[in-house]
Amino acid sequence: MSEVVDTGRSAEMGLVREVTFDRVRAAAQRLAGVAHRTPVLTSATVDRCLGAEVFFKGECFQRVGAFKFRGAYNALSALDAGARTRGVLTYSSGNHAQAVALASRLLGIPAVIVMPSDAPAVKLAATRGYLAGTPGEVVIYNRAETTREELGAQLASERGLTVIPPYDHPDVIAGQGTCAMELFEQAGELDALYVCVGGGGLLSGCATTAKAMRPSCAVIGAEPAMADDAARSFATRSLHSVRDPATIADGARTPSLGRYTFSVVLERVDRFVTVSEGEIAKAAVFVMERMKAVVEPSGALGVAALFQDAARDPEALRGRRVGVVLSGGNLDLAMMPELRRLAEG
Amino acid sequence: MSEVVDTGRSAEMGLVREVTFDRVRAAAQRLAGVAHRTPVLTSATVDRCLGAEVFFKGECFQRVGAFKFRGAYNALSALDAGARTRGVLTYSSGNHAQAVALASRLLGIPAVIVMPSDAPAVKLAATRGYLAGTPGEVVIYNRAETTREELGAQLASERGLTVIPPYDHPDVIAGQGTCAMELFEQAGELDALYVCVGGGGLLSGCATTAKAMRPSCAVIGAEPAMADDAARSFATRSLHSVRDPATIADGARTPSLGRYTFSVVLERVDRFVTVSEGEIAKAAVFVMERMKAVVEPSGALGVAALFQDAARDPEALRGRRVGVVLSGGNLDLAMMPELRRLAEG
Numbered sequence: 215m216s217e218v219v220d221t222g223r224s225a226e227m228g229l230v231r232e233v234t235f236d237r238v239r240a241a242a243q244r245l246a247g248v249a250h251r252t253p254v255l256t257s258a259t260v261d262r263c264l265g266a267e268v269f270f271k272g273e274c275f276q277r278v279g280a281f282k283f284r285g286a287y288n289a290l291s292a293l294d295a296g297a298r299t300r301g302v303l304t305y306s307s308g309n310h311a312q313a314v315a316l317a318s319r320l321l322g323i324p325a326v327i328v329m330p331s332d333a334p335a336v337k338l339a340a341t342r343g344y345l346a347g348t349p350g351e352v353v354i355y356n357r358a359e360t361t362r363e364e365l366g367a368q369l370a371s372e373r374g375l376t377v378i379p380p381y382d383h384p385d386v387i388a389g390q391g392t393c394a395m396e397l398f399e400q401a402g403e404l405d406a407l408y409v410c411v412g413g414g415g416l417l418s419g420c421a422t423t424a425k426a427m428r429p430s431c432a433v434i435g436a437e438p439a440m441a442d443d444a445a446r447s448f449a450t451r452s453l454h455s456v457r458d459p460a461t462i463a464d465g466a467r468t469p470s471l472g473r474y475t476f477s478v479v480l481e482r483v484d485r486f487v488t489v490s491e492g493e494i495a496k497a498a499v500f501v502m503e504r505m506k507a508v509v510e511p512s513g514a515l516g517v518a519a520l521f522q523d524a525a526r527d528p529e530a531l532r533g534r535r536v537g538v539v540l541s542g543g544n545l546d547l548a549m550m551p552e553l554r555r556l557a558e559g
Numbered sequence: 560m561s562e563v564v565d566t567g568r569s570a571e572m573g574l575v576r577e578v579t580f581d582r583v584r585a586a587a588q589r590l591a592g593v594a595h596r597t598p599v600l601t602s603a604t605v606d607r608c609l610g611a612e613v614f615f616k617g618e619c620f621q622r623v624g625a626f627k628f629r630g631a632y633n634a635l636s637a638l639d640a641g642a643r644t645r646g647v648l649t650y651s652s653g654n655h656a657q658a659v660a661l662a663s664r665l666l667g668i669p670a671v672i673v674m675p676s677d678a679p680a681v682k683l684a685a686t687r688g689y690l691a692g693t694p695g696e697v698v699i700y701n702r703a704e705t706t707r708e709e710l711g712a713q714l715a716s717e718r719g720l721t722v723i724p725p726y727d728h729p730d731v732i733a734g735q736g737t738c739a740m741e742l743f744e745q746a747g748e749l750d751a752l753y754v755c756v757g758g759g760g761l762l763s764g765c766a767t768t769a770k771a772m773r774p775s776c777a778v779i780g781a782e783p784a785m786a787d788d789a790a791r792s793f794a795t796r797s798l799h800s801v802r803d804p805a806t807i808a809d810g811a812r813t814p815s816l817g818r819y820t821f822s823v824v825l826e827r828v829d830r831f832v833t834v835s836e837g838e839i840a841k842a843a844v845f846v847m848e849r850m851k852a853v854v855e856p857s858g859a860l861g862v863a864a865l866f867q868d869a870a871r872d873p874e875a876l877r878g879r880r881v882g883v884v885l886s887g888g889n890l891d892l893a894m895m896p897e898l899r900r901l902a903e904g
Contacts, residue, residue: 250601253598253600253617253620255598255620256595258622272598274851275598275600275850275851275852277603279849279851499892502853502892503853503892504624505620506619506620506624506852506853506854506888507620507851507852507853508847508848508851508852508853509851543851547844547847547848547895547899548899550892550895550896551895551896554892554893
C-alpha cells in the first residue's frame with residue numbers, strides 16, 4: 215500500500231540556477247557519437263484521432279533501453295581525473311544501474327553497483343554483463359540486514375568513490391535534457407511536451423531544455439495516480455512523498471522528487487497529469503500494437519497523459535504540434551498477458 | 560502438414576528485364592513524403608558478439624506495420640486515370656490487404672478487398688478501418704463455397720477492377736526495393752544484406768536495388784525450413800511449392816515464388832539460409848527484448864538467418880558491414896507466451 219506524506223520540505227530555489235541549458239549543451243557534446251540519436255516515431259492514426267501532429271521520441275531505443283544512459287554517461291564523463299581513477303558507486307536496481315555500468319565500461323571508470331539480493335535475475339545479469347571485463351563489480355546486500363544507502367555510503371567513503379545518484383544531480387539532469395534537445399531538432403516547433411516523472415530527472419532536464427529552446431512550449435509531467443508525489447508537490451509547493459506505491463510503472467516508484475529536481479520542476483514545468491493503472495496499460499499496449507515500439511509501463515506514461523488530455527478536451531489539442539517521450543523499453547515480456555488484461559479491464 | 564512439390568515450371572527469364580532499378584527509383588519518388596523513411600536500429604551487443612557492424616532496417620515502423628505499404632502504394636499510383644476510376648481488387652488476408660486499403664484511401668481509388676469469413680477479427684477490423692469513409696469495401700467469402708481467386712476474378716471482371724497481387728507484379732516489387740535503397744543511403748556500404756522471403760516481393764526488390772547500387776553486396780534470402788520452397792527453387796532452378804506450411808512465420812506461408820519473383824531471385828540473389836521454428840522465435844524475442852522493436856515472426860527471419868550464419872562460421876562475418884530487414888511488426892501480442900516458449904524450448 216502507499217502512504218502519502220508531506221515531508222514539510224520546501225524547495226531550495228537556489229539550486230535551480232545550477233541546472234542550466236549550458237550544461238545540457240555540454241552534455242550533448244559529450245554524448246555525441248556515444249548515445250544513440252534515437253528515432254522519432256509518428257502515427258497517422260494518432261494524428262487523425264487527435265487532430266494534432268504528435269512526435270514520439272523513442273528513448274526505448276537508447277543504449278540500455280532507456281534515457282538513463284544519457285544522464286549516467288554525462289555525469290561520469292564530467293568527473294575529474296582523480297575521481298575517475300577512484301571510481302563511482304550507485305545503488306539503483308533499475309535502468310540507472312545498467313546505465314552507470316555501461317558508461318563506466320565505455321569510459322574505463324571502475325563502478326560499484328549496489329543491488330539487493332532479491333533483485334530480478336535478468337537485471338542482475340544485464341548489469342553484470344555490462345561490467346564484464348572491467349574492474350567494476352556488483353555488490354549484493356540483504357534488505358533485512360542493511361539499507362542500500364548505508365552500505366553505499368560506507369563503501370563510497372572507504373574506497374573514495376563518487377556516488378552517482380539516479381536523478382538528483384545537475385549533470386544527470388543535464389544529460390536527460392539532451393533528449394528534448396534532439397526532439398526539438400528532429401521535430402521542429404512544438405506546442406506541448408509530455409514527459410514521465412519518477413524522481414524527476416528526465417522531466418527537469420527536458421523542461422530546462424524546453425524553456426531555453428522553445429519558451430512557448432508547455433511542459434507537462436505525467437505521473438501514475440498511485441504515485442502522485444510530484445503532482446502533489448507541484449500543486450502545494452511543498453515536497454510530498456509516496457511510500458512503496460504499487461503502480462505497474464516501476465520507474466515511477468521513487469518516493470519523491472529530489473532537491474534539485476523539485477526546484478527545477480516548480481520553476482520550469484507547466485502542469486501535471488496523473489493517470490490510472492488502466493490508462494498506463496492501455497497506452498503501453500497501444501504503443502506496442504500500433505507503433506511497434508516495446509515500452510515498459512513507465513515509458514508509456516506520457517502517452518497515457520496525452521490520451522487523457524485529448525479525451526477531456528478534444529479541442530485543446532486540435533492543430534497542435536505535440537512531443538511525447540517514450541522513456542524506456544525494458545519490459546519483461548513475461549508481463550505481457552498481465553499488461554493486456556489490465557488494458558482491457 | 561506441408562507437402563513439397565516440384566511444379567515442373569522453370570523461370571521465364573525474360574520477365575527479369577521488366578524489374579529494373581529505374582522502376583525502383585520511380586517508386587522512391589512516388590513514395591517520398593508518403594511512406595515512412597523508417598529508422599535503422601543498431602545494437603552494440605550484436606556488433607560485439609558478431610565482430611561486425613549490423614544495421615537493422617525497421618520496416619515494422621512502416622505505415623500499416625510492414626514493408627507491404629511500399630509496393631501497394633507504388634502499384635496503385637502507377638495506374639492510369641481510367642484504371643484509377645474503375646478501382647482495384649486484392650485478396651490477401653495479411654499485411655498486403657491493409658496496405659492496399661490504406662493506399663486506396665490516400666489515392667482516392669476505390670478498393671475491393673476479398674477476405675475469408677474466418678479471417679482474424681483484428682485484421683478484418685484494421686482493413687475496414689483503413690477503408691472507412693472511402694467507396695472501398697471488404698467482401699467476405701466462405702472458404703467452403705468458393706476460392707478467393709475465383710471470387711476475385713469474377714468481381715474484377717464484372718467491375719473492371721485491376722487486381723493488385725501481393726508480390727508478383729513489377730511495380731509491387733519495385734516499391735519493396737525502395738526499402739533497400741533507403742538502407743544503403745542510411746547505412747552506407749554493406750557487404751551483405753539479409754532479407755526474408757515469402758512470395759519473394761521484398762527479396763526481389765531489395766536484390767534489384769542491391770545489384771544496381773552495391774554490386775558487391777551479397778543478397779541472402781531467409782526462409783523458414785518448414786516453408787523452404789524458395790530455397791529449393793533457387794537450388795534446383797525449378798519452381799517448388801510447399802502447401803500449407805505450419806510455420807509461425809505466417810508471412811512466409813505463400814506456396815511458392817511467383818513468375819516475376821522466381822526469375823529475379825535466380826538472377827540477383829546470392830544464396831539462401833533456412834531457419835528452424837525455434838531459431839525464428841529466438842530471433843523475434845531477441846529483437847523485442849534487446850532492440851525494443853515489435854516484430855512478427857516473419858519479420859525476424861533475416862535476424863535468425865544472420866545468427867545462424869554467425870554460429871556456423873564466426874569468422875565469415877568479422878569486420879563486415881551487414882544489413883538486415885526487420886520486415887514487419889504485426890504481431891498479435893496474445894502470441895507472446897507461445898513465442899517465448901518456442902524460443903526457450
